Amino acid sequence: MSALAQTEPAGTLPTTVVTADRFPTDPDKVTSSYTIVPQEEMQRRQLRTAGEVLKTVPGISVQQSGGPGTQTSVFVRGSNSNHVLVLIDGVTVNDPSTPNGAPDFAHFLTENLEKIEIVRGPMSTMYGSQAIGGVINMVTKAGKGPMNGQAFTELGTRLWSNSGAYVRGSEGRFNYNLTFAGTFTPNDTPVPARFTPNGGYVDIDPYRNLTFAARLGFEINDNTQFNWFGRYIDTKLNYDQVGQEDPNANGYTSQFYTRGEIEGNYFNGRWKPVVGVNYSTITRHDLDYASPQVPFPFTVDALFNGRRLQGDFKNLVTITDQVEVIAGLDYDRQWAYSNTLSSVAPGTLAALAWGTMSQTGLYGQLRLNPFEGFNLNVGGRVDFNDIYGSVGTWRAGASYLWAPTNTKVKASYGTAFKAPSLFELFGTGAFCGGNRNIQPEYSRGYEVGVEQGIFDRKVKAGITYFFNTYSNLIQCPPPFTTLQNVANAQSEGFESFVQISPLKWFDLYFDYTFTIARNVDANQPLVRRPQDIFNIRAEVRPWENTLFGVGVLQVSNRTDFNATTGAIMNPSPYTLLRFTAQYDVIPAVQLFARAENVLNRVYEEPEGFQAPYFQAFFGVKARF
Numbered sequence: 001m002s003a004l005a006q007t008e009p010a011g012t013l014p015t016t017v018v019t020a021d022r023f024p025t026d027p028d029k030v031t032s033s034y035t036i037v038p039q040e041e042m043q044r045r046q047l048r049t050a051g052e053v054l055k056t057v058p059g060i061s062v063q064q065s066g067g068p069g070t071q072t073s074v075f076v077r078g079s080n081s082n083h084v085l086v087l088i089d090g091v092t093v094n095d096p097s098t099p100n101g102a103p104d105f106a107h108f109l110t111e112n113l114e115k116i117e118i119v120r121g122p123m124s125t126m127y128g129s130q131a132i133g134g135v136i137n138m139v140t141k142a143g144k145g146p147m148n149g150q151a152f153t154e155l156g157t158r159l160w161s162n163s164g165a166y167v168r169g170s171e172g173r174f175n176y177n178l179t180f181a182g183t184f185t186p187n188d189t190p191v192p193a194r195f196t197p198n199g200g201y202v203d204i205d206p207y208r209n210l211t212f213a214a215r216l217g218f219e220i221n222d223n224t225q226f227n228w229f230g231r232y233i234d235t236k237l238n239y240d241q242v243g244q245e246d247p248n249a250n251g252y253t254s255q256f257y258t259r260g261e262i263e264g265n266y267f268n269g270r271w272k273p274v275v276g277v278n279y280s281t282i283t284r285h286d287l288d289y290a291s292p293q294v295p296f297p298f299t300v301d302a303l304f305n306g307r308r309l310q311g312d313f314k315n316l317v318t319i320t321d322q323v324e325v326i327a328g329l330d331y332d333r334q335w336a337y338s339n340t341l342s343s344v345a346p347g348t349l350a351a352l353a354w355g356t357m358s359q360t361g362l363y364g365q366l367r368l369n370p371f372e373g374f375n376l377n378v379g380g381r382v383d384f385n386d387i388y389g390s391v392g393t394w395r396a397g398a399s400y401l402w403a404p405t406n407t408k409v410k411a412s413y414g415t416a417f418k419a420p421s422l423f424e425l426f427g428t429g430a431f432c433g434g435n436r437n438i439q440p441e442y443s444r445g446y447e448v449g450v451e452q453g454i455f456d457r458k459v460k461a462g463i464t465y466f467f468n469t470y471s472n473l474i475q476c477p478p479p480f481t482t483l484q485n486v487a488n489a490q491s492e493g494f495e496s497f498v499q500i501s502p503l504k505w506f507d508l509y510f511d512y513t514f515t516i517a518r519n520v521d522a523n524q525p526l527v528r529r530p531q532d533i534f535n536i537r538a539e540v541r542p543w544e545n546t547l548f549g550v551g552v553l554q555v556s557n558r559t560d561f562n563a564t565t566g567a568i569m570n571p572s573p574y575t576l577l578r579f580t581a582q583y584d585v586i587p588a589v590q591l592f593a594r595a596e597n598v599l600n601r602v603y604e605e606p607e608g609f610q611a612p613y614f615q616a617f618f619g620v621k622a623r624f
Contacts, residue, residue, distance in 0.1 A: 004156070004429075007600065009393070013438060015027075017030050017036065017117065017119075018117060018137065018139070019034070019087075019117040019118075019135050019246060019449075020032045020034055020117045020119050020123075021126065021326055021365065021367070021377070022127075022314055022326065022328070023272065023314075023316045023326060023510075024582075028368075028373075028399075028401050028505065029375045029399065029407065030399065031367070031376075031398055031399045031410055031411075031412050032119050032123070032379050032397060032410075032412060033119070033120045033121055033126075033410075033447060033449065033464050033466075033495065034117065034118060034120070035057050035058065035117075035120075036114060036115055036117050036118075037053050037057070037116045037118075038114070038115045039110075039112070039113055039114055039115060040442070042110045042113065042116075044539065044547060044549065044580070044582070045537075045549060045551070045580060046580050046592060046594045047090075047439045048067070048107055048109060048110060048111075048162050048183070048337060049103050049105070049106075049110060050108040050109075050110060050116060050136075050138060051064060051072045051074075051105040051106065051108075051110055052066075052110075052465060053110065053116055054105070054118070054136070055076055055118075055553065056511075056535045056537070056551070056553060057118050058076045058120075058495040058496075058497060058511045058513050058535075059076060059120045059162070059444060059513050059515075059535065060074060060075070060076055060118070060120075060513075061074070061075040061515075061528065061529055061530050061555075062074055062075075062105070062527050062607075063081075063393070063604060063605055063606045064106070064611070065118065065190060065606060066187070066189075066190025066205070066239075066240075066609045066610065066611070066612075067185065067187040067188060067190060067205070067207065067612045068106070068160070068183060068185050068207045068209075068287075068609075068612075069106050069107065069183075069185075069187070069207030069208075069209065069235060069237040069528045070190060070207075070237065070239065070609070071104055071106060072104060072105040073102060073104075073105070073190050073528070074103070074105055074348055075133070075528060075529050076118075076120055076134045076137070077120055077133055077445075077466055077468060077491055077493070077597055078120070078133075078134030078468065078491025078492075078493070078515045078516070078517030078526060079132050079133035079176055079192035079468065079491065079517075079527045079577070080095075080100075080102075080132075080133075080470075080473075081100075081102045081298065082101050082102035082103075082418065082421070083130065083132035083133040083418055083441075083443070083470075084099040084103070084131070084132075084133045084134055084135070084136060085102040085123070085127050085129075085130040085131040085134075085135045085136070086105075086135075086137075086138075086153070086282075087135065087136070087137045087138065088108070088137075088138045088140075088229075088231060088257055089114070089138070089139060089140050089215070089229035089231070089257070089259055090229070090259050090261070090276060090278065090312075091229070091231075091257040091258070091259050091278045091280055091310070092254075092278070092280065092310065092332070093257065093282075094130060094278065094280045095284075095306045096282075096305070096306035096307065096308055096334040096335065096336045096421070096422050097282065097284065097304040097305055097306030097336040097337065097338060097422070097423075098304075098306070098421070098423070099421065099423045099424070099426065099427070100423070100474075101130065101418075101421035101422075101423075102329065102419050105393055106235075107209055107211075107233050107235050107253065107255065108138065109164070109181040109183065109211050109231075109616070110149050110208065110211065111164035111165075111166065111179055111180075111181035111211070112140065112141055112164070112166040112168075112177065112179040112181075112618045113138055113140060113141065114140060114141035114142070114547065115138045115139050116136065116137070116138050116139070117136070117137040117139070118134065118135075118136050118137075119134050119135045119137075119496075120133070120134040121133075121134055121412060121414065121447055121466065122393075122395060122414035122415060122416035122443055122444070122445045122468070123135050123395075123414070123416065124293045124381065124384075124393040124395075124415065124416035124417055125363060125365065125379045125380060125381045125393050125394055125395040125414060125415075125416075126363060126365065126381070126395075127324075127330075128330055128359065128361045128381065128383050128549065129332075129334070129359065129383065129417060129418055129419040129440070130418050130419070132416040132417070132418055132441070132443040132468075132470070137595075139177070139402070140177060140213060140215045140229060140231075141168065141177060141215070141233060142168075142175055142215060142217060142227075142395075143168035143169045143171060143175040143176045143217070144168075144169070144170050144175060145179040146169055146624060147167065147168075147169035148167075148168060148169055148492070148623070149165065149166055149167040149168065149623070149624055150165065150166055150622065150624075151163075151164070151165035151212070151620065151621070151622055151623070152164055152165070152299070152451055152617060152620065152621035153619055153620065154617045154619025154620075154621055155617065155618060155619065156185070156615050156616065157257070157614075157615055157616045157617075158186060158188070158222050158586075158615060159185070159186055159466060160183075160185035160186070160615065160617070161183070161184050161185070161619075162181075162182070162183050163181070163182050163183075164179070164180060164181035164182070165179070165181075166178060166179040166180070173218055173219035173220075174216075174217070174218050174219075174255050174568055175216070175217040175218075176214075176216050176217075176450050177213075177214065177215040177216075177413060178213075179211075179212070179213040179214070180210075180211070180212055181209075181210075181211045181213075181505045182208075182209060182210050182211065183207070183208070183209040183538075184206070184207070184208050184209075185206065185207050185446060186204045186205075186206050186502045187204055187205040187206055187207050187238070188205075188448070188610070188613060189202055189203055189204060189205060189240060189245065189610065190205065190239075190240055190458060190609045190610050191240050191243060191244065191245055191609075191610065192286055192416075192563075192604060192608070192609075192610045193245070193610070194481045195243040195244065196245070199580075200245075200272045201247075201292075201293055202245060202371060203238075203240075203245050203247045203480065204238070205237065205238040205239055205240060205564050206236075207234045207235070207236070207237045207238075208235060208236045208237075209233065209234075210233070210234045210235075211231070211233045211234075212232045213229075213230065213231040213232075213385070214229070214230045214231075215227070215228070215229050215230075215546065216228045222264075222267050223264055223266055224260070224262060224263070224264050224265075225262070225263050225264075226259070226260070226262050227259075227260070227261050227262075227263065228259070228260050228261075228291045229257070229258065229259045229260075230256075230257070231255075231256070231257045231258075232254070232255070232256050232257075233251045233253070233254070233255040233256075233599040234249075234253070234254050234255075234271050235252070235254075235536065236250065236251070236252050236464075237250070237251045237252055238251075239251055240618045241298070241605060242563055242608045242609075243563055243564065243608055244293070244294065244493075245293050245294075246288065246291070246293060246294045246297070247287055247291050247293060248287075248289045248290070248291045248294070248297070248595075249286075249287075249288040249294075249396065250286070250287045250288070250586060251284065251285070251286050251287075252284070252285040252286075252287075253282070253283065253284050253285075254282075254283045255280070255281075255282045255283075256280065256282075257278070257279075257280045258277045258279050258280070259276055259277070259279075260276065260277055261274055261275060261276035261277075261351075261617070262274070262275050262276075263275075265464070266563075269318065270279070270317065270318045270319075271315065271316075271317055271318075272316040272317075273313070273314070273315045273316075274312070274313070274314050274315075275312070275313050276307070276310075276311070276312050276313075277309075277310070277311050278309070278310040278311070278312075278395070279307075279308070279309055279310075280307065280308045280309075281305065281306070281307045282302040282306045283303070283304070283305045283307070284303070284305075285302070285303050285304075286299050286301070286302045286303075287300070287301055288300060296514060299340065300341050301340070301341040302338070302339070302340040302341070303337075303338065303339045303340075304336075304338045305336070305337045305338075306334065306335070306336050306337075306422075306446030307333075307334065307335045307336075308332065308333070308334045308335075309332075309333045309334075310330070310331060310333075311326055311328045311330070311331040311333050311446070312328060312329065312331070313329045314326070314327070314328030314329075315327050315328060319457070321369070322368060322369045322370060323366070323367070323368060323369075324367040325364065325365070325366055325367070326363075326364065326365040326367065326379070327363065327364040327365070328362075328363055328364075329361070329362055330359075330360065330361040331359075331360050331361075331408060332356070332358065332359045332361075332362070332408075333357070333358040333359075333362075334354065334356065334357055334358075334422065335354075335355070335356045335422075335537070336351045336353070336355050336356075336421075336422035336426075337353070337354050337355070338352070338354075338423075339352055341350075351430045352428070353423070353427055353428070355422040355423075355425055355426030355434075357385065357386065357387050357419070357422060357425065358385070358386050359383055359384065359385045359386070360383070360384045361381055361382070361383040361384075361437075362381065362382055362383075363379065363380070363381035364380060364381075364454070365377055365378065365379030365380075365395075366379065368522070372403075373399070373400055373401040373403060374398070374399075374400045375398065375508050376396075376397075376398045377395070377396065377397045377398070377412075378395075378396045378562065379394065379395050379396075380392070380393070380394040380395075381394070383417075383419075383504045385419060387425060387436070388419070388420070388438070388439055388440060391413045391417050391419075391440055392609075393414070393416055394414065394560050395412065395414030395415070396412065396413055396417055397410070397411065397412030397413075397414075397415070398410070398411055398412070400413075404527065405452075406452065406453035406454065406457060407450070407451070407452050407453075408451045408452075409449070409450045409451075410447075410448070410450075410451075410464075411446070411447065411448045411449070412447055413444075413445070413446040414444075414445060414446075415442070415443065415444050416442070416443045416444075416445070417440045417441060417442050417443065418440060418441040418443075419440050420438045420439070420440065420474060424438055424474055424483050425438060427483075430481070430483070431476075431480050431481065432476035432480055432483055433481065433482055434482075434483060434484070435482050435483050435484060438474060438483060438484065438485060439472055439485050440472065441470065441471070441472050441473050441474060441485070442470070443468055443470050443471070444467065444468070444469050445467060445469070446466070446467055447464055447465065447466040447467075448464070448465050449462060449463060449464030449465065449495075449588040450463060450464075451461060455502075457503050458500070458502055459498070459499070459500050459501075459502075460497075460498070460499045461497065461498045461499070462494075462496065462497055463494055463495070463496040463497075464490075464495045465493075465494045466492065466494070466495070467490070467491075467492040468490060468491045468492070469488070469489075469490045470488065470489040470490065470491075471488050472485040472486065472488075472494075473486070473487035473488065473489060474486075475487045486521075487519060487521055488517060488519070488520050488521050489517065489519050489520055489526060490513075490517070490520055490616040491515060491516065491517035491518075491526070491529070492516055492517060492577060493513065493514045493515035493516055494513075495511065495512075495513050496512050496513075496515050497509070497510070497511035497512075498511075504541075505541040505542065506539070506540055506541070507538065507539045508536075508537075508538045508539070509537050509538070510534070510535060510536035510537070511534075511535050511537070512532070512533070512534050512535075513532075513533045514531060514532060515530065515531055515533075516527055516531060517529040523567040524568065525559045526559075526566070527558075527559050527560045527561055527568070527606075528558065528560055528606055529553070529558065529559075530555050530556065530557060530558035531556070531557035531558060533555055534551075534552075534553070534554040534556075535551070535552070535553050535554075536551070536552045537549065537550065537551035538550050538551075543573060544582035544586075545583060546571050546581075546582070546583050547580075547581065547582045547583075548579075548580070548581050549578075549579070549580040549581070550576055550577075550578065550579055550580075551576075551577070551578040551579075551580075552575065552576070552578075553575070553576045553578075554573070554574075554575045554576075555574055555575075556572060556573030556574075557573065558570070558571060558573075560606055560607035562607065563607050563608030569607070571603075571604060571607050572603065574601050574603035574605075575599065575601060576597055576599070576600065576601060577597070577598040577599050578594065578595065578596055578597075579594060579595045579598060580592070580593070580594040581593050588622060588623045588624060589620070589621070589622050589623075590620070590621040590622075590623075591618075591619075591620055591621075592618075592619050592620075592621065593616070593617060593618045593619070594615070594616070594617050594618075595615070595616045595617075596612070596614065596615045596617075597611075597612065597613060597614050597615065598614060599614075600613055
């Protein structure tokens with residue numbers, strides 16, 4: 001780190017929270033529940049994907065259908081996987097061409113991200129559709145100082161390799177950050193052994209990911225800055241069906257996200273406007289030809305493309321030191337296209353669908369600080385959609401920090417919604433087709449929490465209770481021909497954590513999340529929302545150039561669909577043990593290693609997809 005400090009200021013923990021209010025906010029003034037995972041922590045813990053980061057965030061359950069590159073869904077506080085809004089550098093990454101609009105976290109690598117911010121709870125007042133469970137924001141680091149960079153490569157015991165490099169810095173009014181990251185793994189089969197007879201066919205399912213990212217900035221003058229963000233992801237995955245090896249099933253994806261923005265700082269910082277334009281396109285191509293194992297594949301050739309054009313104008317106006325106003329305008333237009341060839345009559349078209357939708361949102365929030373330590377936020381929003389009309393949401397939150405005892409209490413209440421996806425509106429097919437009359441899904445929720453720091457914050461603990469209701473949920477009821485708004489659900493629970501740093505060379509952290517999520521109409525638990533998630537990790541620095549880490553993740557008491565019968569069942573709990581180590585040979589060169597699933601647990605997440613076995617990695621990192 002001493003070599004890095006010669007070219008760029010040493011990394012520190014984030015001093016502001018951006019995602020909660022869309023502008024940088026003092027953490028002590030945030031009225032929402034949030035978690036920030038900075039780049040330094042991702043590197044120390046050797047977390048290579050966003051999914052790995054989110055697995056140990058309170059209130060979140062991550063479900064990955066096998067090894068790297070397979071479908072990865074995220075559930076926040078018991079809400080659906082499509083009830084979370086996901087951003088990269090301000091660009092929405094939720095795919096308009098997926099059936100329910102849920103994001104897939106399988107392909108987001110963490111190399112050179114400045115941080116990942118997670119805000120939990122209803123956030124539609126600030127962000128509009130899909131922010132029912134919360135918002136996840138991945139932010140690329142800005143270049144600063146003389147040119148500096150880093151490169152790393154690592155190899156796993158099953159020939160799983162990860163590599164990455166970046167170059168960043170600034171020159172005069174110009175700053176830059178260029179990043180490359182790549183992953184390749186042969187991947188063990190995700191088909192559990194219980195589905196394979198003795199001597200039966202077993203294949204491997206390779207995965208490849210190439211990611212390129214850039215962030216460029218230019219100071220137009222002392223008060224105006226232009227920023228441009230770009231990210232391209234290209235992947236290929238061999239996959240299998242549920243409980244069945246499929247050697248010819250291949251999935252290709254290409255994702256492109258870009259944003260240009262101008263941000264200002266005028267009247268001595270009392271007016272901070274930002275104007276931005278985003279464009280994204282996500283293409284998925286699935287190919288599966290007949291094989292002895294699968295003579296009649298369900299999907300032979302299917303192409304899906306989702307595009308999104310967004311514009312936003314947001315403002316932070318400081319009226320007095322105690323009164324601030326956040327107000328803005330969002331525009332979002334999305335397109336989806338799908339083309340599927342018949343598996344029965346080769347070369348003929350089985351389904352063709354196309355749809356588009358636009359939405360405009362107006363929002364405002366008042367931030368008050370009437371006296372020291374007390375903060376009150378009240379906001380409202382209205383969204384106008386060209387398909388289903390208008391939706392209004394609101395949120396109120398308060399927090400109070402009693403400085404003499406380092407005690408913070410917080411409470412908030414808000415409403416949120418999720419617009420129907422383009423497939424839910426325009427999808428074709430004899431079963432569960434789209435419905436132009438379908439309406440948004442709605443949610444209401446509140447939370448109450450307290451955080452306490454003692455011994456000059458060397459020990460910090462907190463607990464938050466949350467309760468959410470979901471109505472108008474979109475499902476496909478009998479006779480299974482058309483999607484409709486028919487379901488209602490609720491979730492409640494609490495998130496607790498304790499962080500202990502008694503010595504400069506030792507840190508201990510653990511959290512526990514308890515969640516009960518149920519379909520209130522059928523009085524059944526919602527699947528893939530574990531009731532209990534326990535996470536503990538520790539870091540020890542016995543010498544200045546050496547770091548050891550250990551992590552334990554316990555997941556238990558959950559429900560899922562039986563992969564054979566489809567009935568509700570209770571999968572076995574599992575415990576994952578993880579070790580990391582790093583050693584600075586010289587200040588600019590580091591050797592590192594880690595071991596995943598050290599106990600070599602056999603578990604399925606979700607049911608019917610075998611998770612990876614034990615794996616060890618060894619690598620080297622160089623900085624300049």
